[in-house]
Amino acid sequence: MTDQTDNLPVEEPIANPGLPEHHWRPTDVDPAAERRAERQVASFFLLSVVCAVLFIVAYFTIEPGDTFMHMGAMNVALGSSLGFALLFIGIGVIQWARKLMGDHEISELRHPASSSEEDRAATIAALQQGLEESGLGRRPLVRNTMLLAMGVVGLPLIVGLRDLGPLPGKKLERTVWKKGTRIVNDVTGRWIRPTDLEIGQLVNAEPEGLVHPPDAEHLAGLEKRGGEVLEGVDLQVEKAKSAVIIVRMEPKDITDETQNWGHEGILCYSKICTHVGCPIALWEQQTHHLLCPCHQSTFDLGDKGRVVFGPAARALPMLPIEVDEDGYLAARHGFLEPVGPSYWERNSPSYWEKKEKKFFEEEAK
Amino acid sequence: MSTAPVANTNGKQATSAGKPSKGTRVVGWADERLGLATAAKKNLRKVFPDHWSFMLGEIALWSFVVLLLTGVFLTLWFRPSMAEVEYMGTYEQLRGLHMSEAFVSTMNISFDVRGGLLMRQMHHWAAMLFIASMLVHMMRVFLTGAFRKPREVNWVIGGVLILLGILEGFSGYSLPDDLLSGTGMRIAQGLVQATPVLGTYMSFFMFGGEFPGDAVISRLYMVHILLLPALILALIAAHMLLLVYHKHTQWPGPGRTEENVVGYPMLPVYMAKAGGFFFIVFGFSAFMGGLMTINPVWKYGPYDPTKVTAGSQPDWYMGIAEGTLRIMPGIESHFLGVTLSWNILIPGMIAPIALLATVLAWPFLEAWVTGDKREHHLLQRPRNAPTRTAFLVAMMSLYGLLWIGGGNDVLAVLFHLNLNHITWFLRAAIFIIPPLVFIFVKRWCISLQRHDNEMLLHGYETGIIMRSAEGGYSERHLPVSDDRAYTITARDRDEIYDPATDVDANGVAAPGGRATALREKLSQAMFADNVQKPTAEELEEGHHHAEHEHELEAGLDHAADGHQFDGRHPVEGEELRKH
Numbered sequence: 001m002t003d004q005t006d007n008l009p010v011e012e013p014i015a016n017p018g019l020p021e022h023h024w025r026p027t028d029v030d031p032a033a034e035r036r037a038e039r040q041v042a043s044f045f046l047l048s049v050v051c052a053v054l055f056i057v058a059y060f061t062i063e064p065g066d067t068f069m070h071m072g073a074m075n076v077a078l079g080s081s082l083g084f085a086l087l088f089i090g091i092g093v094i095q096w097a098r099k100l101m102g103d104h105e106i107s108e109l110r111h112p113a114s115s116s117e118e119d120r121a122a123t124i125a126a127l128q129q130g131l132e133e134s135g136l137g138r139r140p141l142v143r144n145t146m147l148l149a150m151g152v153v154g155l156p157l158i159v160g161l162r163d164l165g166p167l168p169g170k171k172l173e174r175t176v177w178k179k180g181t182r183i184v185n186d187v188t189g190r191w192i193r194p195t196d197l198e199i200g201q202l203v204n205a206e207p208e209g210l211v212h213p214p215d216a217e218h219l220a221g222l223e224k225r226g227g228e229v230l231e232g233v234d235l236q237v238e239k240a241k242s243a244v245i246i247v248r249m250e251p252k253d254i255t256d257e258t259q260n261w262g263h264e265g266i267l268c269y270s271k272i273c274t275h276v277g278c279p280i281a282l283w284e285q286q287t288h289h290l291l292c293p294c295h296q297s298t299f300d301l302g303d304k305g306r307v308v309f310g311p312a313a314r315a316l317p318m319l320p321i322e323v324d325e326d327g328y329l330a331a332r333h334g335f336l337e338p339v340g341p342s343y344w345e346r347n348s349p350s351y352w353e354k355k356e357k358k359f360f361e362e363e364a365k
Numbered sequence: 366m367s368t369a370p371v372a373n374t375n376g377k378q379a380t381s382a383g384k385p386s387k388g389t390r391v392v393g394w395a396d397e398r399l400g401l402a403t404a405a406k407k408n409l410r411k412v413f414p415d416h417w418s419f420m421l422g423e424i425a426l427w428s429f430v431v432l433l434l435t436g437v438f439l440t441l442w443f444r445p446s447m448a449e450v451e452y453m454g455t456y457e458q459l460r461g462l463h464m465s466e467a468f469v470s471t472m473n474i475s476f477d478v479r480g481g482l483l484m485r486q487m488h489h490w491a492a493m494l495f496i497a498s499m500l501v502h503m504m505r506v507f508l509t510g511a512f513r514k515p516r517e518v519n520w521v522i523g524g525v526l527i528l529l530g531i532l533e534g535f536s537g538y539s540l541p542d543d544l545l546s547g548t549g550m551r552i553a554q555g556l557v558q559a560t561p562v563l564g565t566y567m568s569f570f571m572f573g574g575e576f577p578g579d580a581v582i583s584r585l586y587m588v589h590i591l592l593l594p595a596l597i598l599a600l601i602a603a604h605m606l607l608l609v610y611h612k613h614t615q616w617p618g619p620g621r622t623e624e625n626v627v628g629y630p631m632l633p634v635y636m637a638k639a640g641g642f643f644f645i646v647f648g649f650s651a652f653m654g655g656l657m658t659i660n661p662v663w664k665y666g667p668y669d670p671t672k673v674t675a676g677s678q679p680d681w682y683m684g685i686a687e688g689t690l691r692i693m694p695g696i697e698s699h700f701l702g703v704t705l706s707w708n709i710l711i712p713g714m715i716a717p718i719a720l721l722a723t724v725l726a727w728p729f730l731e732a733w734v735t736g737d738k739r740e741h742h743l744l745q746r747p748r749n750a751p752t753r754t755a756f757l758v759a760m761m762s763l764y765g766l767l768w769i770g771g772g773n774d775v776l777a778v779l780f781h782l783n784l785n786h787i788t789w790f791l792r793a794a795i796f797i798i799p800p801l802v803f804i805f806v807k808r809w810c811i812s813l814q815r816h817d818n819e820m821l822l823h824g825y826e827t828g829i830i831m832r833s834a835e836g837g838y839s840e841r842h843l844p845v846s847d848d849r850a851y852t853i854t855a856r857d858r859d860e861i862y863d864p865a866t867d868v869d870a871n872g873v874a875a876p877g878g879r880a881t882a883l884r885e886k887l888s889q890a891m892f893a894d895n896v897q898k899p900t901a902e903e904l905e906e907g908h909h910h911a912e913h914e915h916e917l918e919a920g921l922d923h924a925a926d927g928h929q930f931d932g933r934h935p936v937e938g939e940e941l942r943k944h
Contacts, residue, residue, distance in 0.1 A: 011858060011900055013904040014901075015851070016851060017619045017620075017848055018619055019619060020619055059480065074480075074482075075654075075655055076655055077655075079483050079655010082655070087648030087649070088648075089644040089648075090641040090643070091645070093638075094642070094645075096637060101634050102633075105628060105629060106412055106627070107620065107626070107627045108625060108626050109624060110624055112515075164570035165578075168566060172565065204671065233447075236579075237577065240670035240671075276552045276709060277552070277576070278552065281673050293674070293675045293676070296773065296774060296785075296788065309785050310695065311690060314697065341709070342697060343564050344559075344560070344562055345704075346704045347699075348700075
């Protein structure tokens with residue numbers, strides 16, 4: 001670009017008029033304005049001091065439980081005093097820069113991002129000389145074995161991470177559910193009788209042992225069936241897999257195939273979404289649809305947990321249940337397919353359907 | 366700068382002669398040991414150009430500093446442990462419940478450490494601000510073409526910074542181990558587990574076994590307070606060093622060229638303005654932390670893998686990932702005894718990687734199409750790069766649609782809509798609306814370019830309506846000032862790539878083939894419709910024409926300049942205004 005019209009390239013319509021004239025600010029020419037600006041800046045700094053002191057006063061005088069307009073008084077007081085203390089410093093400094101510091105725009109020449117030709121040539125020469133002297137090109141044996149060693153030495157670093165966790169094995173296919181495991185209410189921990197459920201009702205439930213047994217009878221029953229009360233990590237892990245929902249529907253609303261899994265219209269489904277594993281929670285009684293609140297996958301509980309909408313690709317796994325000798329709801333078998341989200345090693349649904357079929361055939365015998 | 370002679374460290378005396386001032390002595394002391402004066406003399410008075418949009422990146426920088434400061438405070442009390450303990454703190458509703466130590470310590474910071482809630486909320490607000498300002502800063506850089514040579518590497522660093530910022534935000538969000546963050550963690554685990562081949566292994570190694578395990582919080586804590594902040598800090602340093610080395614871009618204008626940079630010196634003006642602005646960002650974070658509740662974990666309660674709340678929403682920057690996950694139809698492939706979950710793979714891995722790759726590759730793609738090897742330090746107005754601008758706005762519309770998808774349940778409740786209808790609408794809309802937006806914005810930019818040319822050739826619209834003797838009305842146009850006209854024309858003409866003229870120094874034509882054909886096509890698509898600035902001849906002709914018209918219409922012996930009608934100048938024969 002050039003500043004002279006005569007030298008303008010043909011396609012450039014207008015010459016660069018050059019930097020505009022500098023205009024003096026009132027504070028540059030009027031001593032009164034200057035002093036006023038000085039006082040303004042100082043006032044901001046002093047106000048900041050006041051706010052910082054207010055912060056300390058609030059810190060020591062306000063009780064943690066006090067409220068102010070339904071908000072925590074302490075938090076509001078500390079936040080506002082700290083906010084103003086900081087803001088006033090900022091405003092003061094910027095006002096100082098705008099009104100009192102020099103405001104002459106200056107121009108600086110740019111340099112190209114690249115180095116000079118000589119520097120570049122020298123660098124390339126040095127690189128080449130280094131490469132020559134190292135003999136990297138002439139000694140392929142040394143070079144290749146070095147590269148090999150550097151590659152292999154990375155392996156110990158990766159192998160060292162092996163103990164980050166156990167191998168998956170078949171863990172994702174298994175839950176605590178097995179034949180005879182009683183179903184308990186996830187709040188009270190009590191066993192559930194069919195009569196406890198009204199038509200249209202949905203109860204969040206767990207296998208016994210995941211909720212602390214409410215009395216000695218429940219504990220004894222659990223131990224008789226070889227179960228145990230889980231705690232800590234084991235409990236959390238099991239909860240993330242074994243949680244179920246029990247629903248009671250009009251038998252006429254349930255497909256025949258689905259009937260086999262339940263008891264007089266009482267059905268038991270995994271509570272863990274087959275999409276990415278959120279616990280499914282929203283029950284639409286009229287349509288007997290169950291909706292996952294995370295990504296709105298919707299499952300039809302009258303039809304084997306079929307996906308009716310949303311991003312889930314697979315039906316909600318069912319737990320086959322029965323009423324045991326004492327009249328409580330219990331599992332006839334563990335889950336017949338892995339619950340929860342999909343993963344690479346999980347076999348196709350047809351594989352699991354075969355397993356289900358086998359189970360029902362054996363049961364029929 | 367002191368012009369004292371070069372230090373002679375072999376001498377027995379300090380090199381400064383005479384009795385130096387205190388400041389000079391300090392500089393001398395430091396320089397004799399650190400030798401920084403050579404670098405400092407160039408940089409202390411370094412020029413930075415002024416424009417409001419150059420402040421956006423600064424917000425990101427300062428909010429990161431606020432994050433470091435408030436974060437250090439939080440680490441003094443937070444315990445990254447998933448060990449189960451009973452909560453005995455002051456918040457009555459949760460007292461006696463069993464929960465992880467991480468959640469208990471978060472509760473204690475919120476209720477029992479004075480100022481703890483303020484710091485927690487400031488930290489969270491500053492994180493929102495950090496990511497938001499980075500995104501807006503990136504859009505500014507994109508729209509103005511500031512990523513062009515020599516700044517492509519800095520663009521890539523910036524893109525990686527946004528990615529790291531989002532990961533840093535998500536890891537921090539997960540630390541309190543509350544119900545909402547635990548749900549987020551579960552979703553993340555589902556995404557990891559869906560990775561082909563390695564998914565389950567990755568998940569087991571991340572969580573120390575099956576989800577949720579007891580390891581992930583302490584591991585994420587390390588990632589959140591050490592690994593990612595160190596990387597972010599290093600990249601910010603590189604980003605700033607390159608900014609200083611390249612010198613800041615500037616808007617074209619009188620006296621501002623590709624060869625210079627015009628503005629105020631760093632010392633004192635920018636030091637003061639930027640330093641003051643740090644306090645403003647810090648102060649705003651304090652206000653937000655004090656007055657606006659964010660992430661009230663005590664309302665959500667501790668994480669329990671069997672519980673979830675309706676209307677669960679992640680932090681805003683995860684909204685597009687959440688939206689993609691929600692509107693994706695449930696597709697899975699099964700073969701050879703394995704499962705490939707497209708419904709998770711596409712939103713969770715393929716889409717984000719494609720997005721990041723597009724963002725990072727854009728400067729190189731554009732440079733390949735234009736074949737432009739020059740350095741660019743003058744910014745482009747968004748209208749002067751219609752395709753690029755339209756692309757960004759189309760992406761913004763996609764972002765908005767996916768955001769709607771992320772909140773489809775909330776919107777359904779709020780506006781009494783059918784949730785499934787929203788989802789179906791979005792499944793189609795993300796393919797239909799962005800292209801429409803692209804076309805619309807591109808035409809809009811081009812008509813703004815036309816408007817600029819109109820203004821240069823025929824002057825600007827004064828708002829003065831003239832009535833001619835015949836009774837016709839017309840609006841008076843006046844020429845724009847020289848400065849303004851220069852600023853508008855200070856842009857390059859677009860060149861459309863033509864393989865026929867692409868001949869190298871030895872007269873060898875560019876090789877034909879698909880790449881060349883694609884480049885020609887892209888070049889056509891990007892630049893063929895653009896309006897170029899008028900040439901000197903056209904401008905001359907336009908001015909003559911305008912003046913001629915004025916004379917005819919106004920009946921004056923010179924072109925009307927508007928002053929006749931401003932009410933302060935008498936107009937011959939005009940009587941009304943006198944009363």
